[in-house]
Structure formats: structure tokens, C-alpha cells
Amino acid sequence: MDFDTELFILEIKERPAIWDSNCADYSDRNNKLKCWEEVIDIYAKEDDTEEDKQELGKVLMKKWRNIRDNFVKASKNLKNMKSSSGGKHKSPYKYYNTLLFLKDSIRNDTDSDISNDSSKNTDGRKQKRKKKTNKDAIEQQLVSVLSKKLEYKKEKESDDDKLFLLSLLSEFKKIPESNKLDARCEIIRVIKNAQKP
Incomplete structure (x- = not known):
């Protein structure tokens, strides 16, 4: 055309x-x-x-x-x-x-x-x-x-996954610094468990 x-x-x-x-x-x-x-x-x-x-x-x-x-x-x-x-x-x-x-x-x-x-x-x-x-x-x-x-x-x-994770960012920032390491470890544990068949 x-x-x-x-x-x-x-x-x-x-x-x-x-x-x-x-x-x-x-x-x-x-x-x-x-x-x-x-x-x-x-x-x-x-x-x-x-x-x-x-x-x-x-x-x-x-x-x-x-x-x-x-x-x-x-x-x-x-x-x-x-x-x-x-x-x-x-x-x-x-x-x-x-x-x-x-x-x-x-x-x-x-x-x-x-x-x-x-x-x-x-x-x-x-x-x-x-x-x-x-x-x-x-x-x-x-x-x-x-x-x-x-x-x-x-x-x-x-990328829906990226959008979901970004939506959690503002809530994650509210966690006190002293608890952030535990929160990260917990999130990683949840992800690992979810990846198991």
C-alpha cells in the first residue's frame, strides 16, 4: 500500500x-x-x-x-x-x-x-x-x-510479577530497619517454598 x-x-x-x-x-x-x-x-x-x-x-x-x-x-x-x-x-x-x-x-x-x-x-x-x-x-x-x-x-x-513486587515496595519501606533482614529472609523462604513442585 x-x-x-x-x-x-x-x-x-x-x-x-x-x-x-x-x-x-x-x-x-x-x-x-x-x-x-x-x-x-x-x-x-x-x-x-x-x-x-x-x-x-x-x-x-x-x-x-x-x-x-x-x-x-x-x-x-x-x-x-x-x-x-x-x-x-x-x-x-x-x-x-x-x-x-x-x-x-x-x-x-x-x-x-x-x-x-x-x-x-x-x-x-x-x-x-x-x-x-x-x-x-x-x-x-x-x-x-x-x-x-x-x-x-x-x-x-x-510483566505482572514485576508490577506486583513493585506494589509491595511502599509497604516494605514501612518495616523498621531492625526488622528488615528478618523480613527479607522470610520473603526468600516463601518464594523457595512456592518454587517446589
Whole structure:
């Protein structure tokens, strides 16, 4: 089945925490992760493992970055064409109109890029490269956190024994220090007896 890029863009549009740098949720990493998890769940197959979902997350994030970058380039080119000829031009980028919701959130980036290119400002180009590196680092961090979160979710859902033992922790902490050794020995004895056939 072919990937429906138009539908993917609309799913992203529904989640401003992913794309809208003017919205409060954009800088909230937890909200952003939650949104990406929702998008991954939409595209994940029913029998996908957590590892499959991690890989899918990386692919979808990269796909979104490419789509956004293409929109930024198309916006720059369109602006340059309009200013040089004074007329209206149609953008050659297929999804340009679908992505117009990004216009306000990328306007500052686009304006600064155009001024940097026209003035050949070396400091500007350095800042641009630094900004791109920072974006890449943030994306890598997001992928890493998403991977850990998915692994934790998998553990949480699949390990009932671990959950049970963790539920006893708060009660165990209430035991006075002087009695803790006896309590541990008793717990080990109970476990050993339960393991006998």
C-alpha cells in the first residue's frame, strides 16, 4: 500500500505540539511525545513489536522533517520569484497548499534564511547551521525518549510479577530497619517454598 502523504500531513496538522513553534505545547516534550505516539499508532500494524514501532517513529519523524524542509524551500523560492518579477507564481511543491498551516510558524526561519542568502552573511550562515544541528539533536533526543517510553510501556504491560513486587515496595519501606533482614529472609523462604513442585 502506498503511503498517503496528504493524510499524514493532516494527521500532523491536528497535533500543533509537533509543528507550531508559536504554541505553548510545542516546547513541552511530553506533549510532543504523546502526539508522536498517537501518529505512530495510526501507522503501526497490529502485530508490530515495540522495536518495529521505534523504527517506524524514526521513519515518520524523518519524513515529516523532509516535508517541512521542502515547504520552507518552496516558500523561499516563491518569495524570491515574487520579489524579482512582481507577479504571482504557483509553487512547484506538490503539498504546498496542504502545508500552508505552517506559514506563521516558519515565517521567521524563512525570512532570516532569505536575508542571510542575499547578504552572504557568514555569521548568519553559521547561525543557520547551528540551528539545524540543534534541531537534529532535539529530534534525536525525541527519538531516544520515545524509544525508552515504548520499551517501558512494553515492560509495564507484559510483566505482572514485576508490577506486583513493585506494589509491595511502599509497604516494605514501612518495616523498621531492625526488622528488615528478618523480613527479607522470610520473603526468600516463601518464594523457595512456592518454587517446589
